[in-house]
Amino acid sequence: MAKKTKNNVVFRIWFFVDDEKLLGKGRVELLERIEKGGSIASAAKEMKMSYRQAWQMVSEMNQRARKKLVVKQLGGKSGGGATVTEEGKEAIKCFRELENKTRMFLEKEYKKLKF
Amino acid sequence: MAKKTKNNVVFRIWFFVDDEKLLGKGRVELLERIEKGGSIASAAKEMKMSYRQAWQMVSEMNQRARKKLVVKQLGGKSGGGATVTEEGKEAIKCFRELENKTRMFLEKEYKKLKF
Numbered sequence: 644m645a646k647k648t649k650n651n652v653v654f655r656i657w658f659f660v661d662d663e664k665l666l667g668k669g670r671v672e673l674l675e676r677i678e679k680g681g682s683i684a685s686a687a688k689e690m691k692m693s694y695r696q697a698w699q700m701v702s703e704m705n706q707r708a709r710k711k712l713v714v715k716q717l718g719g720k721s722g723g724g725a726t727v728t729e730e731g732k733e734a735i736k737c738f739r740e741l742e743n744k745t746r747m748f749l750e751k752e753y754k755k756l757k758f
Numbered sequence: 759m760a761k762k763t764k765n766n767v768v769f770r771i772w773f774f775v776d777d778e779k780l781l782g783k784g785r786v787e788l789l790e791r792i793e794k795g796g797s798i799a800s801a802a803k804e805m806k807m808s809y810r811q812a813w814q815m816v817s818e819m820n821q822r823a824r825k826k827l828v829v830k831q832l833g834g835k836s837g838g839g840a841t842v843t844e845e846g847k848e849a850i851k852c853f854r855e856l857e858n859k860t861r862m863f864l865e866k867e868y869k870k871l872k873f
Contacts, residue, residue, distance in 0.1 A: 648776050648824075652856065656864065657768045658873070665765075709763075737873040741767065741864070748863050749771065749856070758773070758852040 652753040656742060658734075660707045670700055671738045677701075677713055678727040678735070701725075708734065767868040771860060773853065775822045785815055786853045792816075792828055793842040793850070816840075823849065 658666040669690075676686035687697035705711040712731030716724050727735070773781040784805075791801035802812035820826040827846030831839050842850070 650780075651774050653772045653774050654860070655770050659766050659768050661763050733873055737871045741867055741871065744867055745769070745860070745864065749860065752856055752859055756852045756856065758848055 650758075652749050654745060654749055656738075656745060658738065663703075663707055665704060665707045666734060666738050668742075670704060671735055673697060673700055674704075674712060674727055674731055674735050677725050678732070681724040681726065683713070683715070683725045704734075765873075767864050769860060769864055771853075771857060773849075778818075778822055780819060780822045781849060781853050783857075785819060786850055788812060788815055789819075789827060789842055789846055789850050792840050793847070796839040796841065798828070798830070798840045819849075 657664055676689050683697050684694050687694050701713045710730040714726050772779055791804050798812050799809050802809050816828045825845040827849055829841050
């Protein structure tokens, strides 16, 4: 009897600006966590990244997008927080939407393949 | 005046079998080059891989696919060649087809996004 196997298709998408990466899965997750927790430091920690790494990602996104996706607040003892801008929220929404649509599209198309 | 930028979406797809990678862009290119040149060694060289690396990829594909995608011929002084099987040709065709469809889908959907 043939071994039963599970075949499937896996994908990744990225948004690019002028041949440079603007957004991918990891960056969108970072934005979502900043939005939820209001802090780059805590988002970085949740994703097991250094603050430096997370800030580098935020900084690149801010430079490459039309408008900043994240703004930092200066503030008291805690060192202030960070907010995802309207542009940033739009970025998250667009990326997740396209990701979901692509998932549905690929699942449907993959089933049609005789492979 | 705002800097003119070129925004676009980039993607990759992979075929998986039982949570292990069967095919991706690189492996399909390897299969195509083996099909064209009839040799794993020359395909490896064209892709700037070691023979060992290429053979490892072929071996994994052969193990994970339902049927072998590449067969080696034993032969004379040259050490024999390699042939892409019917199953292998089908694999190339299916992957490239899905890749093209996904490209068209994403280009269309990306344009609709306001980002």
